Amino acid sequence: MQTKRSTIDRLHPEAELINEGAEWLKAGELVAFPTETVYGLGANALDASACAKIFEAKGRPQDNPLIVHVCNRVMANNLVESWTSEAELCVQHFWPGPLTLILPKTALVPDIVTAGLVNVAIRMPSHPVALRLIEDAGFPIAAPSANLSGKPSPTRGSHVWRDMKGKIPLILDAGACEVGLESTVLDVSGGVPTILRPGGITKEQLEEVLGEVRADTPSENQAPKAPGMKYRHYAPQGELLLVSGLRDRVVQRMGQEILRGQARLKKVGVLCTLESASLLHNWFPDLLFVLGSKDRPQEVASNIFEGLRLCDERRMDLILVEGIEEAGLGSAVMNRLEKAAGKRTQHI
Ligand code: TXA
Numbered sequence: 001m002q003t004k005r006s007t008i009d010r011l012h013p014e015a016e017l018i019n020e021g022a023e024w025l026k027a028g029e030l031v032a033f034p035t036e037t038v039y040g041l042g043a044n045a046l047d048a049s050a051c052a053k054i055f056e057a058k059g060r061p062q063d064n065p066l067i068v069h070v071c072n073r074v075m076a077n078n079l080v081e082s083w084t085s086e087a088e089l090c091v092q093h094f095w096p097g098p099l100t101l102i103l104p105k106t107a108l109v110p111d112i113v114t115a116g117l118v119n120v121a122i123r124m125p126s127h128p129v130a131l132r133l134i135e136d137a138g139f140p141i142a143a144p145s146a147n148l149s150g151k152p153s154p155t156r157g158s159h160v161w162r163d164m165k166g167k168i169p170l171i172l173d174a175g176a177c178e179v180g181l182e183s184t185v186l187d188v189s190g191g192v193p194t195i196l197r198p199g200g201i202t203k204e205q206l207e208e209v210l211g212e213v214r215a216d217t218p219s220e221n222q223a224p225k226a227p228g229m230k231y232r233h234y235a236p237q238g239e240l241l242l243v244s245g246l247r248d249r250v251v252q253r254m255g256q257e258i259l260r261g262q263a264r265l266k267k268v269g270v271l272c273t274l275e276s277a278s279l280l281h282n283w284f285p286d287l288l289f290v291l292g293s294k295d296r297p298q299e300v301a302s303n304i305f306e307g308l309r310l311c312d313e314r315r316m317d318l319i320l321v322e323g324i325e326e327a328g329l330g331s332a333v334m335n336r337l338e339k340a341a342g343k344r345t346q347h348i
C-alpha cells in the first residue's frame with residue numbers, strides 16, 4: 001500500500017486534509033494522526049473489521065485493548081454504560097487532555113476494541129488535529145500509539161513514517177507532540193480510582209481533585225489491570241542500561257560503561273540530562289543526546305522517545321540512560337525507561 005504523509009497545521013488544521021483523513025476512516029482504513037501525547041493509529045471504533053487492521057499493522061497482541069478517542073461528551077455517553085462521580089470530576093478537570101478513563105462499556109463498543117473486557121478505555125484528546133478529525137468523521141476513533149508493537153512510541157511524524165510506511169494510506173504530520181508520553185490510564189469504574197499506567201496527568205494532579213488515588217502495582221505472579229503493561233515496551237534495538245542516583249556517581253558509572261562497551265567494540269549512546277551532559281561528553285560516547293534539564297521533567301518527557309529512536313537509527317549497541325527523580329511527570333518517564341530497560345536498571 002502506498003502511504004501518503006501530509007504536513008498539517010497544528011493549530012489551524014487544513015479542512016481538506018482533515019476531510020481526506022475522515023474519508024479513509026469512513027472507508028474502514030487506518031489513519032495516523034497527532035495527539036498531544038503521542039501519534040495514534042486510528043480506525044473507526046464502531047467498526048470491528050477496521051479495528052482488526054490496527055492489530056495487524058502494529059503486530060499487536062489480540063489481548064491488548066485499544067483506547068477510544070472522542071471529541072465531545074455526547075459521543076462519550078454513547079460508549080459508557082454509567083459514570084461514577086470520580087469519572088465526572090476527571091472529565092471536568094482534565095478533558096480534553098492526556099487522561100484515559102476506564103468505565104463500563106455499552107453494547108455499541110465492539111469486543112475487539114476492549115479485547116473482551118467489560119470496560120472501555122476512553123479519552124478526549126486536546127490536540128486540534130485529533131479533535132477535528134473525530135468531529136469530521138462523526139464517530140469515535142480507536143487508536144493505540146502508532147508504533148510497531150514493542151517499539152518506542154512515536155512523537156514525531158517521521159517516527160510514524162518509519163514504522164507504518166507501506167501499511168496505511170495516510171499519516172497526518174503536525175510535527176512534535178507536546179507531552180511526548182502517553183496518557184495516564186485511570187480506572188474510575190468503582191472503588192478507589194487506580195492508575196493502571198502513569199502518564200501525562202500526574203498522580204499528584206489526580207489526588208488534588210479526587211483525594212485518594214492508588215497505583216496498580218501488581219506483584220510478580222499477578223497480571224497488571226492494563227493488559228498492555230505486561231509487555232516489554234518502548235524497547236530500542238540496542239541493549240539499554242538505566243542508571244539513576246547521585247549525579248557524580250551516575251556520571252562515573254556511565255563513564256566506565258562507555259569505556260567497557262567501546263573496548264568490546266560496541267557503539268555506545270548516552271541519553272542524559274543537561275546538567276550531566278558536559279561531564280559525560282569527556283568520556284567520548286559515540287552519541288550524546290540531551291534529554292533536557294533534570295528540573296524540567298516535561299522537557300525530558302517530550303524527548304525520551306526521540307532519543308531512544310535516534311539510538312536505533314544510529315545503530316547504537318549499548319544505550320546508557322540517566323534516570324530522573326520519580327516525582328510528578330518524572331514517575332511516568334521512569335516507568336517507560338524501566339520497561340525499556342527490562343531488568344537492566346541500576347540505582348547507585
Ligand atoms: O496517549 C495515549 O494514550 C495514546 C494516544 C494515541 O491516545 N494511546 C496509547 O494507546 O498509548 P496504547 O494502545 O499504546 O496504550 C493503551 C493502554 C494499554 O496499556 C492498554 O492495555 C490499556 O491502555 N487499556 C486499553 N483499554 C483498556 C481497558 N479496557 N482496560 C484496561 N486497560 C486498557
Ligand code: MG
Nearest residue numbers: 144145153182
Ligand atoms: Mg503503545
